[in-house]
Amino acid sequence: MGENKGGCFSVTIVVCIFLIVGLDVIAGLVAIQAEVAQEEVKHMKVWLLECKAPSQKAFVLGIIALVCLAAAHIFAVMIGCSISNIVKVLAVPKISAYINMACLSLTWIVAIAGAGILTMGIWTNRESRSKCGFTNKHFLSFGGKVCFFHAFVSVLFYLTTIISKKCPL
Numbered sequence: 001m002g003e004n005k006g007g008c009f010s011v012t013i014v015v016c017i018f019l020i021v022g023l024d025v026i027a028g029l030v031a032i033q034a035e036v037a038q039e040e041v042k043h044m045k046v047w048l049l050e051c052k053a054p055s056q057k058a059f060v061l062g063i064i065a066l067v068c069l070a071a072a073h074i075f076a077v078m079i080g081c082s083i084s085n086i087v088k089v090l091a092v093p094k095i096s097a098y099i100n101m102a103c104l105s106l107t108w109i110v111a112i113a114g115a116g117i118l119t120m121g122i123w124t125n126r127e128s129r130s131k132c133g134f135t136n137k138h139f140l141s142f143g144g145k146v147c148f149f150h151a152f153v154s155v156l157f158y159l160t161t162i163i164s165k166k167c168p169l
Helices: 002-039 056-080 083-091 095-123 139-166
Strands: 043-046 049-052 132-134
Touching: 002 056, 002 095, 002 139, 056 095, 056 139, 095 139
Parallel strands: none
Antiparallel strands: 043 049, 049 132
């Protein structure tokens, strides 16, 4: 019977990792598509100033990417973190538990950075903004790359959670 439980546990791990990675990859790809849509609008560039009309398509795709990143992060934290696991870290000092907490912190840092970068890309495509400003720094495509990095960090966090629960160190 214990063998069956281990098989179910392995399937759960694979499904969770695919869910988290899938959402992050979708967020990254949609953000890159938003950058492409943003580049399609008319613009005129004079030195550091750029006059560009906002792109409604880039705005919507940026919001979709942000929602996918947020969903991936929520799933990663919900699946990989539990109150009992945090209490164990505080009660029993184990190196694997400290590594797990470091990965949890890194997951939060990357998610907040990615959300902030995507938000800046979305903000540049809102309809009410002024038409001219400083050169666009490609926030949407950079935010998409951060989404891909979030997938890696989330899987790392998830794996360290499993290791910290099984490892006696």
